[in-house]
Amino acid sequence: MLYHATLSTGHGSHSAGADKRDLSFDFAKGILIILVIIGHLLQYVIYRDNGYWDSPYFKSIYMFHMPLFMAISGYLSSRALLRKSFARSVNERAIQLLLPTLFWFALLEAAKVAVFSPSSSIVGGAFLNDLVGSYWFIWATFASFLVVKVLLTIFRRLSMWIVCISAFAVAVLPVTFSIAPSIRYTYPFFCLGFLLSQSTEYRTHFLPRNRSLLMFFLAAIACACFLAWGKDTYVYNNLALIHDTASAEQVLLMFVGSAAASWIAFEIIVQLWKFSSSTRMARFVAVELGQSTLLLYLLQGTVFRLMDLVQFGELWDLSTRISVAGMLGVSIVVIAMTVRFLVRDLGWLSRIVVGTSPRSEAIKAQSATS
Numbered sequence: 027m028l029y030h031a032t033l034s035t036g037h038g039s040h041s042a043g044a045d046k047r048d049l050s051f052d053f054a055k056g057i058l059i060i061l062v063i064i065g066h067l068l069q070y071v072i073y074r075d076n077g078y079w080d081s082p083y084f085k086s087i088y089m090f091h092m093p094l095f096m097a098i099s100g101y102l103s104s105r106a107l108l109r110k111s112f113a114r115s116v117n118e119r120a121i122q123l124l125l126p127t128l129f130w131f132a133l134l135e136a137a138k139v140a141v142f143s144p145s146s147s148i149v150g151g152a153f154l155n156d157l158v159g160s161y162w163f164i165w166a167t168f169a170s171f172l173v174v175k176v177l178l179t180i181f182r183r184l185s186m187w188i189v190c191i192s193a194f195a196v197a198v199l200p201v202t203f204s205i206a207p208s209i210r211y212t213y214p215f216f217c218l219g220f221l222l223s224q225s226t227e228y229r230t231h232f233l234p235r236n237r238s239l240l241m242f243f244l245a246a247i248a249c250a251c252f253l254a255w256g257k258d259t260y261v262y263n264n265l266a267l268i269h270d271t272a273s274a275e276q277v278l279l280m281f282v283g284s285a286a287a288s289w290i291a292f293e294i295i296v297q298l299w300k301f302s303s304s305t306r307m308a309r310f311v312a313v314e315l316g317q318s319t320l321l322l323y324l325l326q327g328t329v330f331r332l333m334d335l336v337q338f339g340e341l342w343d344l345s346t347r348i349s350v351a352g353m354l355g356v357s358i359v360v361i362a363m364t365v366r367f368l369v370r371d372l373g374w375l376s377r378i379v380v381g382t383s384p385r386s387e388a389i390k391a392q393s394a395t396s
Contacts, residue, residue: 052316090287100219251283
């Protein structure tokens with residue numbers, strides 16, 4: 027999800043290890059990062075921490091956006107997971123994901139010290155909460171990559187079955203500290219994406235031949251889960267923890283609903299890309315936003331964490347909240363694109379801030395593989 031990867035141009039026809047980048051995945055990532063920002067705008071601006079759990083807009087986004095992001099991440103990770111050594115793949119992924127995270131975390135803490143109370147970043151668990159909680163999806167992505175790579179390294183012949191088993195085992199693991207519930211919720215989707223990235227034989231084994239019937243069935247499940255979805259279905263509230271019949275129902279609803287909604291959402295996004303890929307807007311979403319998801323995620327995470335410390339909007343009407351949310355969302359995108367433009371040719375600064383290689387290095391690497 028959050029890093030540059032190369033794919034075949036034919037969706038679903040080759041493994042993720044092909045040499046040509048598939049912009050449909052970038053388009054999907056661009057759409058999803060927009061939904062991440064919209065979801066946080068709903069939470070922090072429009073509803074302002076009051077009633078967003080019951081919002082149909084909030085629910086429709088949160089049912090699938092992070093699970094689908096993680097599934098795409100697993101799909102795009104297959105080259106590094108299968109073809110690179112353990113040390114090299116983990117080192118590259120740590121530099122790619124964690125180095126920019128630490129930079130934006132340092133920027134967040136500096137802003138808190140300069141603008142707000144200096145003690146707000148160091149008292150209690152606020153410091154660790156900022157580092158882990160503000161950017162939880164980065165840590166979940168890295169942890170998922172690391173676990174799967176370990177399994178593939180240890181269990182060579184039965185590795186695919188072991189990955190399947192691990193998806194279930196992690197999901198039911200009764201660990202609830204820090205961001206562990208979010209990792210347990212998204213890890214199975216990383217595994218699913220990775221497994222679907224394998225050969226046609228694997229996809230044929232997992233997927234039925236009647237695609238239309240499958241889509242209808244999944245759409246029906248997604249709609250039913252949407253209607254049944256409530257406050258206790260979100261992983262932030264149920265912690266993906268089963269301790270009685272009611273909690274088991276909510277956790278099952280969460281996983282089934284997210285899986286069905288993610289599949290339907292991805293199919294819709296792919297079809298949208300097929301019809302609009304020649305337009306400027308679609309290309310912007312794919313090339314500019316889809317290839318900057320790490321930067322956009324880190325920037326919006328920093329902004330919304332700072333908004334926790336600001337009191338505003340209590341007396342605003344709905345139209346004002348929507349206007350402010352729209353301006354803030356556009357500002358986040360504009361700032362991210364500006365930052366990307368400014369640092370793209372600045373060597374290691376590009377790696378530290380954006381998480382990608384400088385443009386000149388990327389062009390050389392692409393030329394070497396073409």
